[in-house]
Amino acid sequence: MPQVWKEEGSATRNFLISATVWLVVAMFVGLIAGLQLAFPDILRNILPESLRGITTFGRLRPLHTNGALFGWLLMATFGAHLYIVPKLCRTRLYSEPIGNLTLVLFNIAIVWAAMALLAGENQGKEYAELPWSLDMLIVVIFVLQSINIFGTIARRKDKQMYVSLWYVMASLLWGAVVYVIGNKIWDPWHNGAYQGISDAIATSFYIHNAVGMIFTPAGLAVAYYLIPLVAGKPIYGHRVSMAGFWLLAIGYPPIGVHHLILGPIPYWLESVSIAGGILLIFAVWTVLYNWYKTMQAGGWGRILTSVPGKFLFLGAIFYFITCIEGPLHALRTMQDIIHFTYWVVGHAHTPVLGAFSFFAWAFIYWGLPRLTGRMIYSQRLAHWHFWLTALGVIAMTMALRFAGVMQGTMWVHGGSFYSSIAPLMTYNIIRAISGAVIIIGQVVMVYNLYHTLRSAKTQKQTTTQVPARAAG
Amino acid sequence: MNRLSDNVAYLIGGILLTILLIGVNLTVILPLMDESLYKPSSRARPMSATEEKGFAIYKREGCWYCHSMQVRRTESDVKLWAGGNKELVSKPGDYVYMWPALWGTQRNGPDLMWVGSRGISVERQVEHLKDPRKFVPYSNMPSYDHLPEDELLALAEFIMSRKP
Structure with a gap:
């Protein structure tokens, strides 16, 4: 086996580089799809006839969502976990070659998925569009990653299980259950579909929990690892960490069905999802309180002047916003107005593009220097990346929320549905502009990282920094 | 410890x-x-071969990202999508012949649960699919004039078969 496959830290580094590439691709696809909502004929005059069929909104949307969620966010957090877990266990990664193999298969899956989606392979299920054969490949990726993570944990030198480790394990185990149910992977004959409305119920379990029980714990693991290190203080409370984790474990699983509130499902099922949502407020505030006190102990000056600290701080605020908003959405009165509107699109971007991507970027700026022994090429550009992304995300999600409120109230009080379309133009243009600003931010990051990786080594590789957990 | x-x-x-x-x-x-989820409602009909073909195209082109097929029990839904008739609120049994139920999560375009009863012919729907802005000036639906005629026809047949 070539030496590059075995080099310590190579898997994480390669994961982060690959994920960054998919991030830019997925964002660009999102921009083109979003532009078409404002200017539906924009590509007609540019593209040849043969390409028009694969660039409609309906073909590009799943490419954007799957690319951003799996290609960028899952890949980046998987990579981060391969670094965090060995550090917290005070041992080496179980197998660096398995890590690199996971990434090779992951990249094959993303390229294959992109081609399948462009070709119109679509099962008609959100985030579960991909055909059964690809689901199988994703299962293999999950299994390989699990072998690496659990193998490392089994060989740990430190008997303490720091809170990040719980979340890493949870994202894999919850992820497995959620993915199996959502894609109905035991049934290759029905394209992942259950019969009739039962499919809507199973799918709503999947689409919400894909975010809540895969990306949320995966992202929280990264934040819980970095916040004490950036603050230079142990995590505020061990029991608070436990409470936050188990409240999430109890509150999150049932809330998916809130996508169908007021729809054709049993009334009690709606109520269960609302109750879970309310519980989630406590779960999230517990976690945020823990982070807040840890950051406070470290000193705000220290947090807000470092690049990873900035990303973590704003990411936590996005997490706060999205997790107040979510439970409120689930209430029937809110759902009446904002369901089916752009508001939900704004809300959906806030956790995955706001919170968890910000944690992933924090890890990139924290981890790459330690993995490669190279200083970040330009701190100035890293701050530019932060500000462009922050402004873009805020402008985009707020524009979508305003558009959503307008849509929802016009449907309740207005005349025909069609009269609500034209006024959306302004918001769709703001959305496109802010999307472009976000992409410019990512290009700045890519430029910065490229020069970082090309520069000469200046410091010793991989220091052994581990956050301490507070007693009690 | x-x-x-x-x-x-x-x-x-x-x-x-x-x-x-x-x-x-x-x-x-x-x-x-819950068995009532699988019991066909009085208005549920199995799809014809052409409608099945149209349904597959509807899935493939991602029409369901922008069009819901779900009349909720809210006042505005009943007003906009069921002509004020509460009987036409979606029931679980309406979807038993759909694998999967394309209930939708967003309404960039109108709800299509009962679009078949809005008095548009299949031929006119094909024209609309080819050039939506000929009919609705502000429509932001893509033009589907790149699809072959037989696919457009099947798609239109499926869409227009959505009626009580």
Whole structure:
């Protein structure tokens, strides 16, 4: 086996580089799809006839969502976990070659998925569009990653299980259950579909929990690892960490069905999802309180002047916003107005593009220097990346929320549905502009990282920094 | 120091228990055991071969990202999508012949649950699919004039078959 496959830290580094590439691709696809909502004929005059069929909104949307969620966010957090877990266990990664193999298969899956989606392979299920054969490949990726993570944990030198480790394990185990149910992977004959409305119920379990029980714990693991290190203080409370984790474990699983509130499902099922949502407020505030006190102990000056600290701080605020908003959405009165509107699109971007991507970027700026022994090429550009992304995300999600409120109230009080379309133009243009600003931010990051990786080594590789957990 | 939170086996057990019990069991398996979800309603009809073909195209082109097929029991839904008739609020039994039910999550365009009863002919729907802005000036639907005629026809047949 070539030496590059075995080099310590190579898997994480390669994961982060690959994920960054998919991030830019997925964002660009999102921009083109979003532009078409404002200017539906924009590509007609540019593209040849043969390409028009694969660039409609309906073909590009799943490419954007799957690319951003799996290609960028899952890949980046998987990579981060391969670094965090060995550090917290005070041992080496179980197998660096398995890590690199996971990434090779992951990249094959993303390229294959992109081609399948462009070709119109679509099962008609959100985030579960991909055909059964690809689901199988994703299962293999999950299994390989699990072998690496659990193998490392089994060989740990430190008997303490720091809170990040719980979340890493949870994202894999919850992820497995959620993915199996959502894609109905035991049934290759029905394209992942259950019969009739039962499919809507199973799918709503999947689409919400894909975010809540895969990306949320995966992202929280990264934040819980970095916040004490950036603050230079142990995590505020061990029991608070436990409470936050188990409240999430109890509150999150049932809330998916809130996508169908007021729809054709049993009334009690709606109520269960609302109750879970309310519980989630406590779960999230517990976690945020823990982070807040840890950051406070470290000193705000220290947090807000470092690049990873900035990303973590704003990411936590996005997490706060999205997790107040979510439970409120689930209430029937809110759902009446904002369901089916752009508001939900704004809300959906806030956790995955706001919170968890910000944690992933924090890890990139924290981890790459330690993995490669190279200083970040330009701190100035890293701050530019932060500000462009922050402004873009805020402008985009707020524009979508305003558009959503307008849509929802016009449907309740207005005349025909069609009269609500034209006024959306302004918001769709703001959305496109802010999307472009976000992409410019990512290009700045890519430029910065490229020069970082090309520069000469200046410091010793991989220091052994581990956050301490507070007693009690 | 031997704490419960440091015991990996307990952690794995707890993690799996919560999702299986509260998630899968309560919100997937239990409702799916409800037989009324599978009993066809009075207005549910199996799709014809052409409609099946159209349904496949509807899925393939991602029409369902922008069009819901779900009249909720809210006032505005009944007003806009059921002509004020509460009988036409969607019921679980309406979807039994659809694998999967394309209930939709967004309305960039109109709801299509009962679009077939809005007095538009299949031929006119084909024209609309080819050039939406000829009919609705502000429409932001893509033009589907790149699809072959037989696919457009099947798609239009499926869409217009959505009626009580």
